[in-house]
Each structure stands twice: as C-alpha cells, then as structure tokens.
Amino acid sequence: MAKDDVQHVQAVEPRALALPQPLRFAPPYADRSPNPEGYAYWWQLFRLVFDLPNPASFAKLPGISAAELRILRRYVHTCQELSESTVLSHSSGVSINMNDGVEAVVADFPVKEAIRGTTVLFRQMASAQEPASYSQVRKIIGQIAHQHHDEHRDQRLELQRLWNRAHGQLNSRLLTAMADRRALELMGAHPNLPVPGEDVKPQEVLSLFQYGDLIHWDRHAEAFQEVANDDFQHKWETLNFLSVMTQLSHFYLGYSLLVARSVGDR
Known part of the structure; x- marks a missing residue:
C-alpha cells in the first residue's frame, strides 16, 4: 500500500445481517415523525427479538370508569406528543477515526435541547410514580381485562x-x-460469543442522566461529572442513554395503540 493511501474498515453489527424484517404492523406514529425510516428500523429490531402481536387488535374493554378513562387517554396523548420528537428517529452513533495515528472520537447526536425535552416527556411514561405512566396504565388495563369474562x-x-x-x-x-x-x-454462532452492549443496565443509565444532568442535578451529579470528564466515556454513555430511551419510547408508543383500542378510540 502506498504511503498516502488510506484504508477504510467498516464493522457491521450482526443485527444488520438479519434485516430487513417484515413487520406485522406499521411502525406506530411513523407518520408523525420527520424520519419514518428511523421508526421502521427500531420496529424491525422489535420484530426480530420479540415478534409482538399487533396492539391495535386489542378488543375494547367494558366497564372503564371516568377516572380510569382520563388516565388512559392522558397516556395516549403523551405518546402522540412524544412521537413527534426528532430524538426517536435520529440515527445516533459514535465513530472512531484514525488519521496519521491520531484517534478522533466523533459523535452524531440530536441537539441537547431536544434530548432534554424528550427526556422530561419520556419520564411521564417511564416512572412508576407518574399518574399516567405505563406502569399505572397497564395495571388498569390488566385489572379490567381479568374481571370481564367475555369472548x-x-x-x-x-x-x-x-x-x-x-x-x-x-x-x-x-x-x-x-x-x-x-x-x-x-x-448458528457459538452462544458464548460476546456481544457489545450486553453489560449495559438500562435503568442505571437512565438514572445517571436523569438525576445527574437532564432533569435533576442531585443524587447522581458527581457520578455524571466523572463520566463527563472523559470525552470518550461521555459520548459512549450518551449513546447508551439515547438507545435506552428510544427503545422504551417506541415500546410506549406501540402500547398506546393497545390503550386506544381498549377505550374505543381507534
């Protein structure tokens, strides 16, 4: 190879070799997204891993009280608003470039303002303490579904x-x-073959960013600052945070179709 030649090597994740995946249902709220293809990518991963049934096939529930209906519709409304976030369809990533032996870590993330705003709205669904969170909503639907013995x-x-x-x-x-x-x-790969990211603990990552920077500056502020002091670690942990928030957000959007069907709004 000549002295001035540059060799480019690109690694491909195993999941890329299993895509595209045929979807059972259209990616929820993709029509509201500035990048519908980004939604399709995440739902192909859902199909590959979980193969979830169409949430819109859920039969309407009888006997929902006015108070319960208010909570369920609030959850759906929050999901509709969240679906318009550019964060959920952004192709976030971190790359390492080598130039004359010098390493450069390059990150492609949404703007900080968008991340912070999405995080605040996301928390309304992700935190069990929120009155219209996924945790509260699934309990309402589960209780009513168990009580009614219809077809x-x-x-x-x-x-x-x-x-x-x-x-x-x-x-x-x-x-x-x-x-x-x-x-x-x-x-047919060996089951002991390591997979990057299997050591990531989603709840720890969410807590670090939510309570060390984005929502509150309190119990994880020092731990977050330690991460922020290392440029590579900060970018890598930011990518993990965005991945966790995005995967759960898309789940909540999908589940909202089930919720909407349960109250007869779809």
Whole structure:
C-alpha cells in the first residue's frame, strides 16, 4: 500500500445481517415523525427479538370508569406528543477515526435541547410514580381485562402478557444487543460469543442522566461529572442513554395503540 493511501474498515453489527424484517404492523406514529425510516428500523429490531402481536387488535374493554378513562387517554396523548420528537428517529452513533495515528472520537447526536425535552416527556411514561405512566396504565388495563369474562378475555390477556414481558426485557437489556444476540443465534454462532452492549443496565443509565444532568442535578451529579470528564466515556454513555430511551419510547408508543383500542378510540 502506498504511503498516502488510506484504508477504510467498516464493522457491521450482526443485527444488520438479519434485516430487513417484515413487520406485522406499521411502525406506530411513523407518520408523525420527520424520519419514518428511523421508526421502521427500531420496529424491525422489535420484530426480530420479540415478534409482538399487533396492539391495535386489542378488543375494547367494558366497564372503564371516568377516572380510569382520563388516565388512559392522558397516556395516549403523551405518546402522540412524544412521537413527534426528532430524538426517536435520529440515527445516533459514535465513530472512531484514525488519521496519521491520531484517534478522533466523533459523535452524531440530536441537539441537547431536544434530548432534554424528550427526556422530561419520556419520564411521564417511564416512572412508576407518574399518574399516567405505563406502569399505572397497564395495571388498569390488566385489572379490567381479568374481571370481564367475555369472548375477548383470552385474547386481551395474551396481548397484555406478551407486551408486558417485552417491557421487562427492555428495562433490563439493550434492544440492539438483544437483536445482535438473536442474529448470531440465527447464524448458528457459538452462544458464548460476546456481544457489545450486553453489560449495559438500562435503568442505571437512565438514572445517571436523569438525576445527574437532564432533569435533576442531585443524587447522581458527581457520578455524571466523572463520566463527563472523559470525552470518550461521555459520548459512549450518551449513546447508551439515547438507545435506552428510544427503545422504551417506541415500546410506549406501540402500547398506546393497545390503550386506544381498549377505550374505543381507534
């Protein structure tokens, strides 16, 4: 190779080899997004890992009280507003470039203002303490679905079970890492092959950014500052945070279609 030649090497994640995935239903609220293709990408990962049933197939629930209806519709409204965030469809990433032996870490993230605003709205659905959060809404739907023994009971409970199970996994692991693991399984790779991101703990990442910088500057402020002092670590942890918030946000948007159907609004 000549002295001035440059060699470009690009790594491809295992999940990329398993895409595209045929979708069971259109990506929720993609029509509200400035980048619908970004929504499609995330929902292909959902299909690869979870293969969730169409939330809009949920049968309307009888016996919803006025107070419960208010909470359920608030959840749907919040999801509709969140769906317009540019953060959820942004192709965020971190790359490492080498030029004459000098390493440069380059990040492609949404603007900080957009991240902060999305984080605040996201918390209304992600925090169990919020009155119209996913946690509160799923309890309302689950209780009513169990109480009513009509011809749709089994279908309602099965949809609820599958979506709730997926939420539990999204709270404990990165969707991108789960998709990489699934893709490797499909290729017959050895199960002990390491996958980047499998060590990330979503709830710890969310708490670090929410309570160390973006929403409150309190119990994690010192820990966040330690991360911020290291440029590479800060960019990498920011990418993890955006990935966690995006995967859970898309889940909440999808579940909102189930909620809307439960009250007869779709």
